[in-house]
Amino acid sequence: MKINVEYLKRFVACGLEDGRLRELLAGLGLGTEEVLQVGGETVLDLETTPNRPDWLSHYGIAREIAAKDPRLRFVPMDLAAVDLGAPGSGFAIHIEDPADCLRYSGCIVRDLAVRESPPEVQKLLVSLGLRPINDIVDVSNLVMMTCGQPLHIFDLETLRGGQVRVRRARPGEALRLLDERDVKLDNGHLLIADGERPLALAGIMGGLDSGITPATRHVFIESACFDPVVIRLGARSLGLKTDASYRFERGMDAEATLPALRMALLLLARSQGRALKPSFFQDAYPRPQSRPVIRLEKDFPARLTGMAIPEAEAAAVLQRLGFRLRDDGAAWQVAPPSHRVDAECREDLVEEIARVLGYDRLGGEMPLTANPVLRVDEARPRLQRLKARLTAAGFQEVINYVFQSPEENRLAGPEERPLALKNPLGRDFSVMKNSLLSGLLRNTAANANQGFERVALFEIGNAFADEDGRVVERRRLALSAYGQEQRPDWRLAGREFDLAWLKTELAALARLLRLELAFRAAAHPLFRPGACFRVDCGQRPCGWCGEVAEAASGFHKLERPAFAAELDLEALLANGGEPRFQAWNRFPAARRDFTFLMARARTFQELEDAIGRLRPAALESYELTDVYQGTGVPAGQVSFSLSFTYRAAERTLTGEEVNEAHREFTGRLAAQLGLIQR
Amino acid sequence: MIDELTKEIEETRRSLVHELEGAQSPETLAALKERYLGRKKGRVSLLLARLRDCAAAERPRAGQAVNELKAFVEEALAAAQDRSAAAPGEWRDPSLPPSRLPAGGEHLIAAIQRRIEDIFLQLGYEIARGPEVELEDYNFTKLNIPAHHPARDEQDTFFLEGHDEMVLRTHTSPIQVRYMLEHKPPLKIISPGKAFRKDDPDATHSPCFHQVEALLVDRGVRFSHLKGTLEAFCRSFYGPDIVLRFRPGYFPFTEPSAEVDISCFLCFPPAGSRAHGQSASSPAGPEAAGSRAHGQSSSSPAGPAAAGAASGADPSCRVCKGSGWLEILGSGMVHPQVLRYCGIDPEEYSGFALGMGIERVAMVKYGVPDLRLLYENDLRLLGQFG
Numbered sequence A: 001m002k003i004n005v006e007y008l009k010r011f012v013a014c015g016l017e018d019g020r021l022r023e024l025l026a027g028l029g030l031g032t033e034e035v036l037q038v039g040g041e042t043v044l045d046l047e048t049t050p051n052r053p054d055w056l057s058h059y060g061i062a063r064e065i066a067a068k069d070p071r072l073r074f075v076p077m078d079l080a081a082v083d084l085g086a087p088g089s090g091f092a093i094h095i096e097d098p099a100d101c102l103r104y105s106g107c108i109v110r111d112l113a114v115r116e117s118p119p120e121v122q123k124l125l126v127s128l129g130l131r132p133i134n135d136i137v138d139v140s141n142l143v144m145m146t147c148g149q150p151l152h153i154f155d156l157e158t159l160r161g162g163q164v165r166v167r168r169a170r171p172g173e174a175l176r177l178l179d180e181r182d183v184k185l186d187n188g189h190l191l192i193a194d195g196e197r198p199l200a201l202a203g204i205m206g207g208l209d210s211g212i213t214p215a216t217r218h219v220f221i222e223s224a225c226f227d228p229v230v231i232r233l234g235a236r237s238l239g240l241k242t243d244a245s246y247r248f249e250r251g252m253d254a255e256a257t258l259p260a261l262r263m264a265l266l267l268l269a270r271s272q273g274r275a276l277k278p279s280f281f282q283d284a285y286p287r288p289q290s291r292p293v294i295r296l297e298k299d300f301p302a303r304l305t306g307m308a309i310p311e312a313e314a315a316a317v318l319q320r321l322g323f324r325l326r327d328d329g330a331a332w333q334v335a336p337p338s339h340r341v342d343a344e345c346r347e348d349l350v351e352e353i354a355r356v357l358g359y360d361r362l363g364g365e366m367p368l369t370a371n372p373v374l375r376v377d378e379a380r381p382r383l384q385r386l387k388a389r390l391t392a393a394g395f396q397e398v399i400n401y402v403f404q405s406p407e408e409n410r411l412a413g414p415e416e417r418p419l420a421l422k423n424p425l426g427r428d429f430s431v432m433k434n435s436l437l438s439g440l441l442r443n444t445a446a447n448a449n450q451g452f453e454r455v456a457l458f459e460i461g462n463a464f465a466d467e468d469g470r471v472v473e474r475r476r477l478a479l480s481a482y483g484q485e486q487r488p489d490w491r492l493a494g495r496e497f498d499l500a501w502l503k504t505e506l507a508a509l510a511r512l513l514r515l516e517l518a519f520r521a522a523a524h525p526l527f528r529p530g531a532c533f534r535v536d537c538g539q540r541p542c543g544w545c546g547e548v549a550e551a552a553s554g555f556h557k558l559e560r561p562a563f564a565a566e567l568d569l570e571a572l573l574a575n576g577g578e579p580r581f582q583a584w585n586r587f588p589a590a591r592r593d594f595t596f597l598m599a600r601a602r603t604f605q606e607l608e609d610a611i612g613r614l615r616p617a618a619l620e621s622y623e624l625t626d627v628y629q630g631t632g633v634p635a636g637q638v639s640f641s642l643s644f645t646y647r648a649a650e651r652t653l654t655g656e657e658v659n660e661a662h663r664e665f666t667g668r669l670a671a672q673l674g675l676i677q678r
Numbered sequence B: 001m002i003d004e005l006t007k008e009i010e011e012t013r014r015s016l017v018h019e020l021e022g023a024q025s026p027e028t029l030a031a032l033k034e035r036y037l038g039r040k041k042g043r044v045s046l047l048l049a050r051l052r053d054c055a056a057a058e059r060p061r062a063g064q065a066v067n068e069l070k071a072f073v074e075e076a077l078a079a080a081q082d083r084s085a086a087a088p089g090e091w092r093d094p095s096l097p098p099s100r101l102p103a104g105g106e107h108l109i110a111a112i113q114r115r116i117e118d119i120f121l122q123l124g125y126e127i128a129r130g131p132e133v134e135l136e137d138y139n140f141t142k143l144n145i146p147a148h149h150p151a152r153d154e155q156d157t158f159f160l161e162g163h164d165e166m167v168l169r170t171h172t173s174p175i176q177v178r179y180m181l182e183h184k185p186p187l188k189i190i191s192p193g194k195a196f197r198k199d200d201p202d203a204t205h206s207p208c209f210h211q212v213e214a215l216l217v218d219r220g221v222r223f224s225h226l227k228g229t230l231e232a233f234c235r236s237f238y239g240p241d242i243v244l245r246f247r248p249g250y251f252p253f254t255e256p257s258a259e260v261d262i263s264c265f266l267c268f269p270p271a272g273s274r275a276h277g278q279s280a281s282s283p284a285g286p287e288a289a290g291s292r293a294h295g296q297s298s299s300s301p302a303g304p305a306a307a308g309a310a311s312g313a314d315p316s317c318r319v320c321k322g323s324g325w326l327e328i329l330g331s332g333m334v335h336p337q338v339l340r341y342c343g344i345d346p347e348e349y350s351g352f353a354l355g356m357g358i359e360r361v362a363m364v365k366y367g368v369p370d371l372r373l374l375y376e377n378d379l380r381l382l383g384q385f386g
């Protein structure tokens, strides 16, 4: 809201220089967005809030300043001499539904000569960012900027049937607006019409046909108060936002229509250089509005704020703001002034008092409320440990938007119907993501293009789905690794990322969180067939890992293999159970190595499955110590070395017993899988 | 079989000789020793293991060959070690640099959120969470933002196809609504998380951003409790000398409401103003311990310099642009209508709420100049804060 400081001071003689004035306004909640100098005058562009339509005028700001300083007084224009005349005949105002239009005041003024406004009026309007047009149009703008009430002035000779009607549009009705746009109307739009046709979009914009032209001689001046929601919906549906609609949708003062009409007459008389008397006047006010009276216990302002607020001071502030107080013993019955459409409850009054007295009176003290729940959050420390582990392993956390392109969603769920935004910022952000991995791969490509050799990322965030018409969001952990795992230096060899590295990291993470992870060969559109694993956490599927499929890595233009995983975070954060002491086995263990050739067509998982089936009771554990495919290994075969550890629970096994068990076990393994012992 | 073995023995011998040339440092020699004589994977040990595969007739001859190799390797390594130890200018450099292991890190936004959470956890708050796709009712109506209210314009909202009653939450306040609907006061929670507004990304806007909000509802909660809590938070988070400035503000869900500025942690307040601020409103002071009703008057530590630059601020300060103040959060007393909508009687209970944007903190406190950088996930940025 632009305020011309010179003009403002006509209504409150505060004598403050600009800086002090801005301070005072800021203390009241009116921040200054910008200070402009226009034609040697200072204009403040104030930040107003949607609850205070009364601030959208010079009067409104002047009232605030006067309330802040008891020595100041708000002095509106003197309109006592303006005579609207008696309600006339020969013309009529009809409000079809009083819910749409709370009040409609109008008058007819005849025999005008359209001319330029006086220079000082033009200068004032320009300083407020308005273009002077002619004295009649300028008056309607000046009244709005002065007291906040939007007016509309019609060329009387274009009005047919001797009437204006405030009514809803009929389906199919159309109107050419002042900005020469043609709009199609429906029952949601409120119109000002004459006996035959629409003239204006009520509270939003006039029609071109009935507007003021240089040839206009007689005018009908409208000063009305419309329902905020009707105006807002109407303006929105047409994509319009005008000074008038902006004010009406915030709620205007129904008591302001007549003073605004008088002000218009006064200003018009000045520019026309003669006294004006309406030939017709009517004030249609079907249901006089009254503001509810609010009960305010006298000690409540201090109780709610903790500020020292003597009762007398509180009462004085409210009175300076135009509230009327009736003393009720322990409380006041407070009647807000008609322009304070925001004041509805006692807390509103407390804010008024605190604000005018100044928030700098407010001291700080600690509340004594104890944490009433005392439920310890166990997931949070687990999450911190998880993140600490990942960052120590060299994963960098990223955060992406929750929306992405439909193509990206298809990478993870080619058949899925995406959860789409109705009003996205663009196609690339138009669906809620069903997986975090596309984002990670996008980040990977961007960083690789910047020359980073090692790009290992993780993200924690939601993936979304539409499940039978229900929006489901699940917190996930996604990981990706691309390029060089270890850069070679004088003591370390260089290594590239591979799937085994990623699985190793996941296994380490699981150990840290006391979870049992298992990898089962599986298929998923994001991962390369044969290099894709379902990750089970404590026997339950909790995600996927693998080498990223060609479709996804190609989509993001990745040139080298990428490895990734996406896991259900809640499964990882669920407590894996507390350990209990177990006596350890005191008998010695015996190790036996087993080196053999296995057909390439087989997988290690098959071998493990066979070990699971055939394991002798004394087999405690085993590990894979070597995989070799070089010289000496026949084509189509791979050489493996496993080391088996044998131990019995209750005694020491003899070397013979171990040898026997090992021989029999490995013999059966070899037979089942066609292994060639070396 | 034996021929192949003999060939490999020769190869091993040659390669050792080759590798010993120029190998001087004890580290290199130790590595060579491991590579050749290591118990499990040393080249010699592997050859020994392969003896098992030889035909019985060949085994003695093969065994002898491998054992000879083993002796040769041991001797050669020992000799090299002696040479190395005896060398007059023995080269050992303990100042060689450490290897650079790959390092990851937390995203700056996550790190800030964690720090804020930590402070409130220590103040006894519980962390509450809620869905990012939220009921319009919880996001707006229950927060006293009715349909068709102009306040909705300030939070341009994303809507979902086929789910008319849902929105992407425009703030984390609906978490508070959910919590209030499910719990009875006293309530003491923070609600961190993502929020979404339909803003085109630019230096100061992002369609996706993060907030942390706090809510406290109990009997007798007042505005001064909000200020005390914020002082405790800001002095932990921004620095012990921080003073606060409350300005009247507007949020549909609080009344009265306040915009909160902190004194610039870089240039303001000047020395000496702390004592003033502390005496006015010490959160730990004795007056806070008893629940003194009201009458804690204090003058603003920095004076009511609400609009102009605070005297004492550095006009060239890059953090506050010379004003001495930083806008950091919004707050207020929970609107009675919100309490009512959430099943809490405003005659019995009152509460305060406060909220801050994490991206704003990243800009103000960590100097990130453009919000878009936080979502580009460029390692050159993330690596600075991880």
Ligand SMILES: [Zn+2]
Pocket (backbone or CB within 6 Å): B264, B265, B266, B267, B268, B313, B314, B317, B318, B319, B320, B321, B322, B323, B324
């Ligand atoms: Zn500064």
